[in-house]
Amino acid sequence: MQTSFDLDTFIRKYVTHRDESLLNADFLKYDAEMQKRITGKSVLVIGGAGSIGSSYIKAILKFNIRKLVVVDINENGLTELVRDLRSSTGYNIPAEFITYPVNFGDSVFEKIFSHHGPFQIVANFAAHKHVRSEKDIYSIEAMIENNVLKARKLLELLLQSPPEHFFCVSTDKAANPVNIMGASKKLMEEMIMAYSTKLSIKTARFANVAFSNGSLPLGFLDRLNKRQPWSCPKGIRRFFVSPQESGELCLIASIMGESGDIFFPKLDENIDMIPFDQMALDLLKTLGLKPDICQSEEEARQKALLLNETSTTYPIYFFGSDTSGEKSFEEFYTEKEILDKVSFINLGVVKNSLKRSVQEIDLIFDQLHTLFKSQNVTKASIVDILKVYLPNFEHIETGKGLDSKM
Numbered sequence: 001m002q003t004s005f006d007l008d009t010f011i012r013k014y015v016t017h018r019d020e021s022l023l024n025a026d027f028l029k030y031d032a033e034m035q036k037r038i039t040g041k042s043v044l045v046i047g048g049a050g051s052i053g054s055s056y057i058k059a060i061l062k063f064n065i066r067k068l069v070v071v072d073i074n075e076n077g078l079t080e081l082v083r084d085l086r087s088s089t090g091y092n093i094p095a096e097f098i099t100y101p102v103n104f105g106d107s108v109f110e111k112i113f114s115h116h117g118p119f120q121i122v123a124n125f126a127a128h129k130h131v132r133s134e135k136d137i138y139s140i141e142a143m144i145e146n147n148v149l150k151a152r153k154l155l156e157l158l159l160q161s162p163p164e165h166f167f168c169v170s171t172d173k174a175a176n177p178v179n180i181m182g183a184s185k186k187l188m189e190e191m192i193m194a195y196s197t198k199l200s201i202k203t204a205r206f207a208n209v210a211f212s213n214g215s216l217p218l219g220f221l222d223r224l225n226k227r228q229p230w231s232c233p234k235g236i237r238r239f240f241v242s243p244q245e246s247g248e249l250c251l252i253a254s255i256m257g258e259s260g261d262i263f264f265p266k267l268d269e270n271i272d273m274i275p276f277d278q279m280a281l282d283l284l285k286t287l288g289l290k291p292d293i294c295q296s297e298e299e300a301r302q303k304a305l306l307l308n309e310t311s312t313t314y315p316i317y318f319f320g321s322d323t324s325g326e327k328s329f330e331e332f333y334t335e336k337e338i339l340d341k342v343s344f345i346n347l348g349v350v351k352n353s354l355k356r357s358v359q360e361i362d363l364i365f366d367q368l369h370t371l372f373k374s375q376n377v378t379k380a381s382i383v384d385i386l387k388v389y390l391p392n393f394e395h396i397e398t399g400k401g402l403d404s405k406m
Helices: 009-016 024-029 031-036 051-060 075-086 107-116 137-158 180-193 216-225 244-256 278-288 299-305 360-374 379-389
Strands: 042-046 067-071 096-098 120-123 165-170 201-204 230-235 236-241 261-265 273-277 288-296 311-318 347-350
Touching: 009 236, 024 031, 024 244, 031 244, 042 051, 042 107, 051 067, 051 075, 051 120, 051 244, 067 107, 075 096, 075 311, 120 137, 120 244, 137 180, 137 360, 137 379, 165 244, 180 201, 180 360, 180 379, 201 216, 201 244, 216 230, 216 278, 216 299, 230 278, 230 299, 236 244, 244 261, 244 347, 273 278, 278 288, 278 311, 288 299, 360 379
Parallel strands: 042 067, 042 120, 067 096, 120 165, 165 201, 201 261, 230 311, 288 311
Antiparallel strands: 236 273, 261 347
């Protein structure tokens, strides 16, 4: 039973269907300007050990920067990032390159910012990104704290020494959100836009990053290595970009965008949306295995016990999606948003992002803080507050979560 293969080749052939990066043409078009804006600059990346953050770092290290400081709470992830970069060729690693296993909401981060600054480029990738993070009031509070409230604290810190470019990652799920994660990122968008006249702020909504940390496709490989069965939803289609493309997209957005811009990839719904179940079947085929389709999780677990080196089939359970906040399709913008699809070859830009006042943002935050301190806080009450300020938020509640599935 084969357990390893060329992941990058699989992504190009079966997921993105692109032989070269989606962003190649835009990098060629704006190369001179990006060289001018990046060369010799001091860079701070928050959440740099994650899939997108590390890909952003690899993209910016194709240029010659003066200093790179990376912050992430994942100490092991930072260790692997350093090993990966130091073991690779093609990256211009500056003499001043340091990583810190620190939460960007902690006071020690402010000391790091003060000591190593000023930074000309700051990119924030620290976020709760999973729909499963809305399982109860505690996980929801932690998600909103990380995605929104800590980001506000970061903006206040940046005002002390404003960077030339600030980027804060968003998600496609912020467009007409149906889950609290998407709503929190939409609120994050509106919060950072309140500062867009004081700081040069950009963000991006984009597709699933193929085989990113914690993703279902990467879970397939993890299960394979442990000889555990696969479990996959039926009929759920998603847009995908490669890890490389995710970093490049965020780099172009952070450097070339105008303050208040929301970037998104130009992808075709009919061509670029890939069903998870088809990806699973393609992956099994690439690994030289045939699917052994099971009718229940228990059947799949029992069949996995029989796997060995000579196995030619692999147990997989396909199920209908019935969990809260699960959208059957993806979208990058809403009908009311004004789009620029001309300036960039394979990127679009939302130009009329809502820019609330800081005072209005404070009012929203005060209500959230009051609610979280309450003894009677419920998931429904959090949703109700978010709906007041996010009229496009139509929460899908089924009473079921992903943690109850394989």
